[in-house]
Amino acid sequence: MTQLPYKVAIVGGGTAGITVAAQLAKKISPDDIVIIDPAAHHYYQPLWTLVGGGIVPKEQSARKEKDLIPRGVHFIQEAVEAFNLNRKTLTTDKNKEIVFQYLIVAPGLKLYWDQVKGLKEAIGQEGVASNYAYEYVDYTWDTIRNFKGGRAIFTHPNTPVKCGGAPQKIMYLAEEFFETVGVRNETEVIFNSANPAIFDVPKYRKTLEKVLLEKKIKTNFRTNLIEIDHKTKKATFENIDTGEIKTYVYDMIHVTPPMGPHPFIKNSELADENGWVDVDPNTLQHKQFPFVFGLGDSANLPTSKTGAAIRKQAPTVVNNLLSLINGKPLNSIYKGYTSCPIVTGRGKLILAEFDYNKEPKETFPFNQAKQRYSMYFLKKELLPRFYWHGMLKGRM
Numbered sequence: 001m002t003q004l005p006y007k008v009a010i011v012g013g014g015t016a017g018i019t020v021a022a023q024l025a026k027k028i029s030p031d032d033i034v035i036i037d038p039a040a041h042h043y044y045q046p047l048w049t050l051v052g053g054g055i056v057p058k059e060q061s062a063r064k065e066k067d068l069i070p071r072g073v074h075f076i077q078e079a080v081e082a083f084n085l086n087r088k089t090l091t092t093d094k095n096k097e098i099v100f101q102y103l104i105v106a107p108g109l110k111l112y113w114d115q116v117k118g119l120k121e122a123i124g125q126e127g128v129a130s131n132y133a134y135e136y137v138d139y140t141w142d143t144i145r146n147f148k149g150g151r152a153i154f155t156h157p158n159t160p161v162k163c164g165g166a167p168q169k170i171m172y173l174a175e176e177f178f179e180t181v182g183v184r185n186e187t188e189v190i191f192n193s194a195n196p197a198i199f200d201v202p203k204y205r206k207t208l209e210k211v212l213l214e215k216k217i218k219t220n221f222r223t224n225l226i227e228i229d230h231k232t233k234k235a236t237f238e239n240i241d242t243g244e245i246k247t248y249v250y251d252m253i254h255v256t257p258p259m260g261p262h263p264f265i266k267n268s269e270l271a272d273e274n275g276w277v278d279v280d281p282n283t284l285q286h287k288q289f290p291f292v293f294g295l296g297d298s299a300n301l302p303t304s305k306t307g308a309a310i311r312k313q314a315p316t317v318v319n320n321l322l323s324l325i326n327g328k329p330l331n332s333i334y335k336g337y338t339s340c341p342i343v344t345g346r347g348k349l350i351l352a353e354f355d356y357n358k359e360p361k362e363t364f365p366f367n368q369a370k371q372r373y374s375m376y377f378l379k380k381e382l383l384p385r386f387y388w389h390g391m392l393k394g395r396m
Contacts, residue, residue: 006034008321009090009100011080013037013065015307015391016106016296019314022070022394027322030072036090036098037107038079039065043134044387046307049166049343050380052131052140052254053173060384062134068392080107083268085289102321103289105270105277106296107262109162109305115258116157122230127252131170132162143252144174149186150251152178157258158194158224158240162297164304165340165352167191167256168198168208174254175215176345189217190248192237194224200304203360204342204352207369211344225255265298276300281356283330284317290324293317301336303356308339311391337361341379349376 008024010017013035021035047061069075078092083103090098111132113120122128129140154171161167171191178184191198191212198212198219199205212219220237223246227236236247260266266275270286277294278287281301286292295313297305312334319332336356343349348371353361362368368375390396 005099005101006074007032007100008034008102008104009098010035010104010106011037011090012105012107012296012298013039013042013069013075014106014108014296015387016108016310016314017104018042018068018070018392019310019394020104020106020295020317021073022392023314023318024321024394025070025073026394027318028325030070031074033070034074034076034098034100035069036076036078036080036092037065038077038093040077041065041134042068044384045162046341046379046387047384048131048134048137049169049173051137052129052144052170053343053346054141054145054177055173055346055380058134058137063388070394080264082264083270085269085292088291101291102325103292104317104321105265105286105292105294105298107265107298109160109259109297110262112159112258112260116225116255117227118230119225119228119255119257122228123255126230127233127250128228128230129252129254130257131166131254132257140170140254143254144177147174147178147183147187147252149178149183151188151190151249153190153192153235153248153250153253155225155235155253155255156191156193156195157256159258159260160305161256161259163306163340164195165199165342167193167254169343170254171217172211172215172344173346175217189215191217191219192223192225192248193219193221194240196221199342199352201352201354201358201360203369204350207350207371208342208344211371228253228255261298270294272300274300281336282333283320284313284334285320285324285330293321301334303336304338304340306338306340307387307391308353309337311396312337341375341383343376343379344371347373347376349373349379351375351378 156167261275272278
């Protein structure tokens with residue numbers, strides 16, 4: 001079945017897709033726009049750190065997808081399977097062909113639980129937790145609050161991830177809880193990360209290194225989880241530089257799964273050599289197909305994959321798309337801004353904001369590398385409201 005042609009097709013109804021649609025629907029007729037996404041629910045995923053830390057219920061992070069689609073914009077709740085960019089069409093899993101004039105690609109990324117041997121079988125039981133999925137995030141808090149001491153491991157994989165700070169945030173909350181309930185002295189907290197350091201940006205790295213020292217958290221960098229056996233409670237890691245294999249016995253382990261591009265992107269002409277949507281880092285226009293733009297976690301932008309990054313990317317895409325439609329130069333530039341609110345405890349947060357050059361680009365007139373309650377309040381109370389009622393409505 002062939003759909004009537006749309007002026008703009010948006011692949012992905014997550015943060016990027018809806019934000020762009022909401023902004024674009026203020027500039028052109030909403031009836032000319034379609035969002036294609038199979039999801040029934042939409043999640044504000046930054047809240048999952050606080051869910052896993054026992055601070056907020058996970059239900060606060062969820063809304064029905066159809067209720068968030070901007071008024072007048074079409075919504076096709078199906079999965080994209082393939083693109084035909086020469087014909088300007090895409091095909092869904094229900095064999096629906098959608099014709100478009102312009103394409104915005106923002107499907108996010110995919111969690112690859114199966115890339116760690118044994119993880120799919122282990123997750124959500126026997127002390128194997130993860131904040132990276134709605135169905136498992138409750139179990140993180142169950143695991144932390146029932147922990148009686150022993151070894152608690154937290155991991156960061158050898159792939160790009162959604163919000164690069166999230167794997168360590170839950171560790172700080174867990175360590176603080178262990179201290180509060182009196183089991184910290186009987187507990188070894190370990191952070192095994194494939195990254196070379198605790199954080200990329202030197203200004204924030206220095207503060208976080210002090211936090212690790214104060215909390216007596218052990219770190220092993222360039223260390224990647226490759227196998228987990230929940231029956232014997234053993235986790236096996238590989239040193240990325242030396243190839244050395246080391247197995248740890250754990251009492252709890254919080255796993256950040258490997259992530260990567262969706263197969264329908266990776267196997268398309270849109271992808272670069274690594275499978276990400278190949279766009280110009282400044283204009284966000286596709287390098288090969290000028291009628292295509294990409295943003296969000298699926299794009300090959302050399303910056304952290306966060307919702308805050310999308311907040312700056314979305315107007316760049318909208319402005320440049322409108323310029324293209326009107327035959328004008330693409331003058332809107334994205335400079336790589338991203339933000340990572342790093343929770344270091346209940347009521348404590350470092351607000352890291354930076355650009356492509358890893359240079360701080362801070363919003364507030366004080367040193368954001370310092371742990372502050374005000375920034376924690378911003379994350380817990382204000383940012384979710386800004387998200388639901390501002391960003392997804394095209395107001396910011």
